[in-house]
Amino acid sequence: MNCDKHPEREGVASCIICGRILCEECRLKLAGRNYCQSCADKLFQERYGETVETESNGMGLGVKILMALLVILAVLALVSYMIYTVYLAPYYGSAENVIRILMNDPERIIRFLSGNI
Structure with missing residues (x-):
């Protein structure tokens, strides 16, 4: 199966929350589990109550x-x-x-x- 976001790339994992197929670039491995970017952002927001910028426009x-x-x-x-x-x-x-x-x-x-x- 191919990546949901990049159909030309082979999927290497699936998100444990939504089940999307992820390529190596899209896969976020957190605590040994695979997440897509949107599910990881939602998880972070639920846990810490903050919004996450997916693009790094500014400096930390x-x-x-x-x-x-x-x-x-x-x-x-x-x-x-x-x-x-x-x-x-x-x-x-x-x-x-x-x-x-x-x-x-x-x-x-x-x-x-x-x-x-």
Whole structure:
């Protein structure tokens, strides 16, 4: 038998709720059971009371949080680089020297920046 949605493809399973024949692409295997997309959506909605978008048009919450963190890190890196380039490099020299001073005596850099910024 062929897939109900893709008649040119061979069916590999059937939905345990509605009995539709499913090809490999249409089959959703959840907890060892085969579902079609519409039955899986209904099951999810009944269980969790939420609607499910079948197409992934937007980003998930985790991706949005990750993107926000990456943007924040990029801004911090840019600000740090600008502070080093404008204020610290002319006075302390190389980045290695500034890092060495920050590791041994961070108050020295803080005092210098608070007097010059």
